[in-house]
Amino acid sequence: MTPQEAAEKLKAEFGDAIGGPVEFRGEVTVTVTRAKIVDVCRFLKTECAFDMLTDLAGVDNYGDDPRFEVDYLVYSLTHRSHLRLKVHVSEDDMVVDSVTGVWRTADWHEREAYDMFGIRFRGHPNLKRILMWEGYPHYPLRKDFPLAGIPTELPETAVDAGRVETAPMLGGPFVGGTGTRSAIRREPRQYDTMAEQQEKLKNPTKKEPV
Amino acid sequence: MATQHEMELIDSATRAQQAMEGELGGERMIINMGPQHPSTHGVLRLVVELDGEEIVNVWPDIGYLHRGDEKLAENMTYTQFIPYTDRLDYLAPLANNVAYAYAVEKLIGMDVPPRCRYIRVICAELARISSHLLGIGAMSLDIGAMTVFLWTFREREKIYDLCECICGARFTTSYTRVGGLANDMPADFLPMLRKFLEDFPTTIDEVDKLLTRNKIFIERNRDIGVLSKEDAIDFGATGPVLRGSGVEWDIRKAHPYSSYEEFDFDVPVGAVGDCFDRYIVRMEEMRQSVRILQQAADNMPDGPWNSPDAKILLPEKKATLAKMEELIHHFINVTEGINAPPGEVYFSAENPKGELGFYIISRGGGAPHRLKIRAPSFVNLQLVPVISKGHMMSDMVAILGSLDFVMGECDR
Numbered sequence: 024m025t026p027q028e029a030a031e032k033l034k035a036e037f038g039d040a041i042g043g044p045v046e047f048r049g050e051v052t053v054t055v056t057r058a059k060i061v062d063v064c065r066f067l068k069t070e071c072a073f074d075m076l077t078d079l080a081g082v083d084n085y086g087d088d089p090r091f092e093v094d095y096l097v098y099s100l101t102h103r104s105h106l107r108l109k110v111h112v113s114e115d116d117m118v119v120d121s122v123t124g125v126w127r128t129a130d131w132h133e134r135e136a137y138d139m140f141g142i143r144f145r146g147h148p149n150l151k152r153i154l155m156w157e158g159y160p161h162y163p164l165r166k167d168f169p170l171a172g173i174p175t176e177l178p179e180t181a182v183d184a185g186r187v188e189t190a191p192m193l194g195g196p197f198v199g200g201t202g203t204r205s206a207i208r209r210e211p212r213q214y215d216t217m218a219e220q221q222e223k224l225k226n227p228t229k230k231e232p233v
Numbered sequence: 234m235a236t237q238h239e240m241e242l243i244d245s246a247t248r249a250q251q252a253m254e255g256e257l258g259g260e261r262m263i264i265n266m267g268p269q270h271p272s273t274h275g276v277l278r279l280v281v282e283l284d285g286e287e288i289v290n291v292w293p294d295i296g297y298l299h300r301g302d303e304k305l306a307e308n309m310t311y312t313q314f315i316p317y318t319d320r321l322d323y324l325a326p327l328a329n330n331v332a333y334a335y336a337v338e339k340l341i342g343m344d345v346p347p348r349c350r351y352i353r354v355i356c357a358e359l360a361r362i363s364s365h366l367l368g369i370g371a372m373s374l375d376i377g378a379m380t381v382f383l384w385t386f387r388e389r390e391k392i393y394d395l396c397e398c399i400c401g402a403r404f405t406t407s408y409t410r411v412g413g414l415a416n417d418m419p420a421d422f423l424p425m426l427r428k429f430l431e432d433f434p435t436t437i438d439e440v441d442k443l444l445t446r447n448k449i450f451i452e453r454n455r456d457i458g459v460l461s462k463e464d465a466i467d468f469g470a471t472g473p474v475l476r477g478s479g480v481e482w483d484i485r486k487a488h489p490y491s492s493y494e495e496f497d498f499d500v501p502v503g504a505v506g507d508c509f510d511r512y513i514v515r516m517e518e519m520r521q522s523v524r525i526l527q528q529a530a531d532n533m534p535d536g537p538w539n540s541p542d543a544k545i546l547l548p549e550k551k552a553t554l555a556k557m558e559e560l561i562h563h564f565i566n567v568t569e570g571i572n573a574p575p576g577e578v579y580f581s582a583e584n585p586k587g588e589l590g591f592y593i594i595s596r597g598g599g600a601p602h603r604l605k606i607r608a609p610s611f612v613n614l615q616l617v618p619v620i621s622k623g624h625m626m627s628d629m630v631a632i633l634g635s636l637d638f639v640m641g642e643c644d645r
Contacts, residue, residue, distance in 0.1 A: 047576040048339055074466050078579065080592055080605035096579055096592065096607075100466065100480065103487050105579065128469030131615050139303075154296035154644060163304060170308050 024099070026051035026106045029071045036066055052107040057119055060110050064095070064125040073097040073106060076122070079132035081140040085166035089113035091142055095122070112142055121147040139164035261289060268297045272375045272630045275640030279617070279629070286625045291618040295611075298644040306604035310570030311337045311411055314604070319405040321606065322642040324367050325360035325585050326406045327396065332582035334409035335490055336591035340578045341411070341571065343545065347534040349413050350492040355426070355529050356399070356408060357491070357582070358522040362433070363392045364585035364637075365473075365515040365522075372512070372634025373444065376453050381440050388436050391429050398422050411571060412546040413539030423530050430526055437519055445513070454509035458620040458632040461506060468619065469612045472587030473514040474636060478506030484583040495532075496525050508635035515637070518585075545571050570599020579607075586610050586637060606645050610638035 030044035042054035121144035276297035370385030501517035503510030581590035587609025
């Protein structure tokens, strides 16, 4: 079964809950409404033999509404094909049903999405932070979290480590923002977060050539 | 008539024995196999709940090597991210470079010339041998067979020499570029490689003789950390961990990239899924890598090693310094980066640790909108609680060694 056929089967089974499919570089992406994601995943695993969840990624599309999305990449060992599922998550209600009941590997992936973006997964057996320490107050991969970091208290440990300070952003090869070609509009280290860049681009303080 | 009471005067050993067999069991101990530990292969913290010597529960605690690679990737051009890929699986940096280069090339939709593909195959297979040598060496060291560690590291030094020959650095190679390589293979590389391939199988044979039929090694690895086929697929295990459990799946055969379809090699698959099977899979993969390297060295195509598109790659330096168009291309390429089309791709390569995948979401321009690294070690590490329950604390070391993960990749 090719990914296109799997997408057709999904549309036949779930109808309006499935958007797409979009094809790019030989990969098929299908959008799924948030409420149906577990049913879709279970259908894919049982009916279409997508027995492996290769990847689960959170994405922050700052400036779009809905702001976040969760991308699932499922793989079929028997048919040797990938299929990508996208679920859009709006900032007001950042909850998605967990697919750990379908593929147990989603456990740590969902924990990472929660840790980095703040997307909660309903039904997850152990939704704790995984890369950052428990009690870290921010969600680092969000576009409005600055690259240099935000000063935070370190957790109580045996060694008094003090605080986390902002990183010194001196001489780094950092460019800001994506989707623009002009380097003038992306002066290194002029914009620390995407929010700041969009702010500055909307209200330029001086005339900048495009 | 005096009543008879039966009394049992038991010593402490018997009391302990009775406590163990009883329902309540003994007291459970929670110990910390801290981030700083010689056998956890990097900064991994395991909180282990023990019932005497038996493992009841394990909670891995990762993130000690989290450096924010994915956040950094959003703030730099595709080429600037290449040195960060070295430091993912830092035991096989060439393999990460190759995987990343192919991922970005898939996004742009470009092919590289055959010579480039063959050189990348050589890089990936050398990285595989290097990583497996370390995996087997470190596992043996932890189990107690310390000699193997010294032998495998002596061979790794030769691979480091080869890396230094081809790109100038032993360790943080940053060899591939988007659309090609940093430089062509130097003239003395292939003879050096051939010499290595002559001597290397002797070392595999020596390690084999020392370990594979060794009663102690077998007892420490057979039926330890058994991972069933269904669990392996359900947990998304890839690489030798998956193949050790009997699933015949190798990306080099299933979705050939970098002209792997032109090479003749076999894929070893285990039967039981225990630590010993994973060890055997790694040993055999090294032998198959030698086969691939031999074929690559013999059939190396001539021709360009970079794709001719100057908008993607930096033009030749002497042209940049003399002609206007190349100067402009160089300038735009360095300051603005490659103009990738908007879209999203996922490309994965068969890395020594498993399937290393790069999921790149691009909105146009030189920097990605989101770069997610699908790290095999992150996924394989989830198996530690699953396969170590019921074993003894000393088996934990064998299990960790056989899963062969590296924290640089796991935490990114």
